[in-house]
Amino acid sequence: MKIEHFAYNVSDPVAIADWYCKYLGFSVARKMDGAPYTHFLKDSSGAVMIEIYCNPPSEVPDYPSMNPLQLHLAFVSENPNEDAERLVAAGAKVVDDLHLKDGSHLMMLKDPWGFAVQLCKRGTPML
DSSP, X not given: OOOOXXXXXXXXXXXXXXXXXXXXXXXXXXXXXXXXXXXXXXXXXXXXXXXXXXXXXXXXXXXXXXXXXXSOEEEEOSOHHHHHHHHHHTTOEEEEEEEOTTSOEEEEEEOTTSOEEEXXXXXXXXX
16 A cells, blocks of 8 residues: 555644745645645655644644654755755754764754654665
């Protein structure tokens, strides 16, 4: 089986979709212009999607208080430092910066809404 998408409830799907498209390279595959403002976002490969929505608003997890290791969205990055600098300038915050013995460089950030985003440059690529 192949994964179609991963979905999560967010506070402001319209603003988050705009930010993810502008700064993380997603494009909108499908969206709802009314509540719950569902957006299906394709990554730059066109092979992976995420779904974001606000339904119900009272059950949006407290992403800012969550440990990023509980839940995060990971991206392949050729240069995590440059990508992190660009994302921080757009409102993200660096949470952790790890250099592993295998040559991997992993940076954990929180997007402007507190959701964890990881930038991965693996010593040996996994994909």
